[in-house]
Amino acid sequence: MSEDKLESPESRRGFLTKLTGGLFGAGLLGGSWTFIRSLVPNVLYEPPQRFKIGDPEAYTAGVHFLDKHRLFLFREENSFHAISAVCSHLGCTVKFSPFKQLREMTVRKLSYRSRGEFRCACHGSHFRDEGTNYAGPAPRPLKWHELTRSPEDGQLVVDLAREVDRDFRLVV
Numbered sequence: 256m257s258e259d260k261l262e263s264p265e266s267r268r269g270f271l272t273k274l275t276g277g278l279f280g281a282g283l284l285g286g287s288w289t290f291i292r293s294l295v296p297n298v299l300y301e302p303p304q305r306f307k308i309g310d311p312e313a314y315t316a317g318v319h320f321l322d323k324h325r326l327f328l329f330r331e332e333n334s335f336h337a338i339s340a341v342c343s344h345l346g347c348t349v350k351f352s353p354f355k356q357l358r359e360m361t362v363r364k365l366s367y368r369s370r371g372e373f374r375c376a377c378h379g380s381h382f383r384d385e386g387t388n389y390a391g392p393a394p395r396p397l398k399w400h401e402l403t404r405s406p407e408d409g410q411l412v413v414d415l416a417r418e419v420d421r422d423f424r425l426v427v
């Protein structure tokens with residue numbers, strides 16, 4: 256009698272219905288969990304926007320490329336300024352090409368002695384050494400970033416979140 260009951264079509268149908276429902280529920284739960292988990296990344300890594308780059312005395316006169324920060328630091332006697340190496344077209348890193356000798360130049364009504372130019376190898380943009388784009392697809396000049404001195408130890412501090420005008424100079 257009990258064997259008949261176990262093998263009856265109703266009990267088999269009931270078992271299969273529960274099994275199907277269970278599998279469907281598990282699939283739905285798994286899919287939902289994966290979706291919810293994808294909205295919460297494991298690590299939110301964002302490099303610091305403000306950082307120290309060392310003592311002013313550590314930099315000789317001229318142009319220094321800080322590859323870790325994709326930044327050019329210019330020193331002229333006791334004055335410093337920092338220009339981003341991130342191309343304003345699609346973000347490649349520009350390179351600095353020095354001229355053999357300084358050239359007198361007027362760019363955007365500012366006269367100065369140019370020591371070279373920036374070039375982007377990705378799509379051929381060119382920038383003056385004060386960052387103004389003049390050839391290629393780059394739509395904007397390179398950014399100038401704020402430079403200060405740390406009150407604690409006198410090191411140079413760059414703030415990538417703060418842009419400054421191209422006549423900005425930090426005199427130490």
Ligand code: FES
Nearest residue numbers: 342344345375378
């Ligand atoms: S990324 Fe520099 S020219 Fe395109």
